[in-house]
Every structure is written in C-alpha cells, then in structure tokens.
C-alpha cells in the first residue's frame with residue numbers, strides 16, 4: 361500500500377496491522393477555509409493529500425491502494441488546534457485542553473487503481489472518525505515541562521497520547537489509534553468495501569490480516 365503521509369505514527373500503526381508500505385508524503389497547503397467545519401476540513405485535506413501523491417506517481421498511477429489522512433484536535437467551541445507553530449502556541453493549546461473534553465478527528469482518503477487499466481480514473485472513498493478525549497486539569501508547570509520535552513511540537517493539539525502526553529488523559533471515548541493519526545480498524549473495513557465495490561477482490565482483507573502468523577509476508 362502507498363502511504364501519502366510523512367507521519368511515522370501512521371506508518372507504525374499500518375505496519376503493526378500487517379501492511380507493507382511505500383511512503384510517499386504529499387505537500388499541500390493545510391489552511392482552514394473561513395467557516396469550514398472541523399470534519400469537512402480533515403476530509404478535504406486527506407483528499408487533497410491523496411490526489412497530490414496520486415498525481416506525483418505519473419501517467420501510470422499506482423498499482424496498489426493509496427491512503428492519506430489528516431488529524432486535528434478541536435474544542436467544544438469549534439476552535440481547531442493543528443500542529444503548534446512554536447512553544448508558546450503549544451503552551452496556549454494545552455492550557456485550552458486542561459480539564460475539559462475535546463475531540464480528535466481524522467479524515468482518511470483511500471484511492472484504488474481502476475480495474476484492468478491504469479489509464480481509467482481511480483476509484484476513491486473518504487470518511488472521518490472522531491474520538492473524544494478528556495484531560496485532567498493541568499498546572500502551568502506541568503504544561504511547560506511537557507512542552508520543553510519537545511514531544512508536542514509535531515502533533516495536532518500539542519500532545520501525543522501514545523507518549524508522555526498520555527499522562528494528561530483522564531478518559532477517552534472512541535478509537536485510540538484514531539487519536540494517534542489513523543483509525544486502523546475502520547480503515548481496513550472501508551478498504552475492504554472499496555475493493556469489493558471496484559470488483560476483482562478475491563479475498564476478504566480483514567480475514568487475510570487476522571490470519572497472518574508472525575513472519576508471514578505483509579498483506580497489501
């Protein structure tokens with residue numbers, strides 16, 4: 361499978377599920393449009409990343425499935441928190457998340473080569489998944505110590521639930537891997553559905569992944 365993302369977390373999540381990956385990050389403008397809802401934003405950005413990488417593959421396109429994603433954190437008031445631009449921005453974001461529930465939404469876009477010939481338009485689908493996360497109240501000292509560790513700087517909302525940022529988390533509702541950057545269980549089901557709708561899928565992808573033994577070749 362082609363992963364149109366530079367995120368090492370997404371790569372690890374997919375490899376752990378049994379996929380073999382070719383990493384081809386896309387470079388797009390991630391600016392939010394005026395009035396754009398958080399779920400619309402991530403779906404649009406995931407689709408733009410997928411299209412950018414697909415076009416970079418040249419006339420023949422891809423011979424395997426492609427996946428792109430975008431993750432944001434957003435608050436009850438609809439404020440969107442992307443990756444912090446600097447340490448002060450990270451401190452401001454974490455103060456905002458302190459003691460409250462926020463949402464993490466990942467948009468995912470899947471593309472498949474059309475059956476038979478690569479010159480036909482690819483088939484694609486996109487979806488969003490949202491997880492709610494509740495933080496313990498944080499002191500300014502805790503926030504500053506965490507920001508100084510460097511962990512928040514490349515992560516939406518300025519924390520990593522998979523790292524020491526997990527120590528802020530009082531509760532979570534929804535898929536944990538979605539917070540890390542990719543809702544893998546849903547992705548496999550959506551990819552299965554897309555493979556079936558395109559035709560030519562001989563086997564069930566989920567079944568294939570579940571049947572793998574340690575050391576078996578990767579699934580896609």
Ligand SMILES: Cc1cn([C@H]2C[C@H](O)[C@@H](COP(=O)(O)OP(=O)(O)OP(=O)(O)O)O2)c(=O)[nH]c1=O
Nearest residue numbers: 365366367430431515516519520521539540541
């Ligand atoms: C909330 C949260 C986000 N993140 C990460 C996932 C994403 O990598 C990042 C959000 O930025 P994204 O723009 O979604 O992704 P990216 O810039 O890392 O990679 P690319 O644009 O090439 O696809 O934040 C965590 O790792 N842990 C968390 O708990």
